[in-house]
Amino acid sequence: MQYIQPRPSSIVAALYTARDLGCDLAILHGPSGCSFKHARLLEEDGLRVLTTSLGDNEFIFGGQDALERVLRYAEETFSPSRIAVVGTCVSMIIGEDMEAAIRDSGIHTPAIAMDIHAGFRENIDGVMAALRPAADAGWISVEELDRQKRLLIGANEVERTRGAACKPYIEPSRGDLKHIAAGRLLECIGAGKKGLVILNAKKETAYMFADIMVAVHESSPEADIRYYANLSDLGLAKVRRDAENIRNGLKAHDIEPILTGALDEYGVLGDALGEIIQKAKPDFAVVAGVPHAIPPQYTEGVEMFSITNGPRQVEPLRDIGHQHVVVEIDLHPKTLGVHEIVASEFGETIRSLL
Structure with a gap:
């Protein structure tokens, strides 16, 4: 279905999943304004969110050096237990290798790369972009990954048939008094x-x-x-x-x-x-x-x-x-x-x- 109303962002879904996985620090690899509101909200929930603040120069020449610097800064300054590097539309378009940046940064903190952008119609793609590398890293079991897939498919089907995604546009309402x-x-x-x-x-x-x-x-x-x-x-x-x-x-x-x-x-x-x-x-x-x-x-x-x-x-x-x-x-x-x-x-x- 082609929606003409705002829909949840897959980048934001990845951030929330990083929190649920026990990450206490996430790095958004993109412009400083990407997912600003939700990043601020998640900091109220114990997830510190940093950004590589990519700008015009990095859009052309790449932002891997910036990501490596922020990874080192994050480890030295905050001593996190787990780090999630979350992609954005910019990192996808310029083809950033976030896993390589994690390796080359020299950090010792367990970290995973969530290769995601906002160009998905369903935000569950962001959840899976977080869960798959978490399973590869041993943070969750293969059985839990399969369980989460099943739950996401079920939740998506409910939204498509009887929820806020059942029509191209739904007029928002405050409901009954x-x-x-x-x-x-x-x-x-x-x-x-x-x-x-x-x-x-x-x-x-x-x-x-x-x-x-x-x-x-x-x-x-x-x-x-x-x-x-x-x-x-x-x-x-x-x-x-x-x-x-x-x-x-x-x-x-x-x-x-x-x-x-x-x-x-x-x-x-x-x-x-x-x-x-x-x-x-x-x-x-x-x-x-x-x-x-x-x-x-x-x-x-x-x-x-x-x-x-x-x-x-x-x-x-x-x-x-x-x-x-x-x-x-x-x-x-x-x-x-x-x-x-x-x-x-x-x-x-x-x-x-x-």
Whole structure:
């Protein structure tokens, strides 16, 4: 499909994957402004991001010397445990050999080159550009590499069929007014209706989406509501740590959800979650994170409350019959660098109405 709306960058995807692989320093081999916003955000999450700041001269004569200098500077100044060298459109066009630069720099820090640029329509190419050299370097197993491939294909298929990539252009929306949706949810709970609360969140975004589960439980601890969450102990190191932190946070609020999968499995859990819904036969279901992972045939006859962080996800969710769709604006920046559950707008709205 030819998209005419902004789509995630494969370079940024490689940076986030470098973080998940345990790199504490990344070097963007390109102009200083490349991926500026996300580089700054990731520094809030413990990944120091440097750039070779390539300019006109390097565009013509090459930037390997600049990369070697920055690699040496990075090791001498910051003593990182792992380094990721991340490519850009410029490094691709001028044909830079980033692996050779790592070898020739003389550094001793474990480092890998992620040969990527922004000319891919799907950002999962950036993830694979990070995972393949990580597997070659022994940072992850071949089995984990294969698992990640399967998860990426599944997540991509969900986005193409029911997500923000299902149309060439989707009008962004803030969704329903939160106090209206929260009021209706509390009506359902107050009327004694049977409900499910499902956390199906992507990686660190779960730190905020989990708060919705906490708020619902606080509203009526004895209500006929079952809780499910994709917080199993699987995935890359950071993903497992985040899942453990959130499990502990929920337990502190007397919530021990049934585990449905891992934080990186959000895109392949749709049928399993749908079968849970069908078997439970609830009157309503609250799904926070990636609600569109669940195929619509499983949610017919259920009053759906869906919480997403994507303004372009509102229209597709309404298209598949979700009655209440709310958006957590700027969720992602608020969940970088945190280690415990943080308050959500929808969760706070529920609390304000109690």
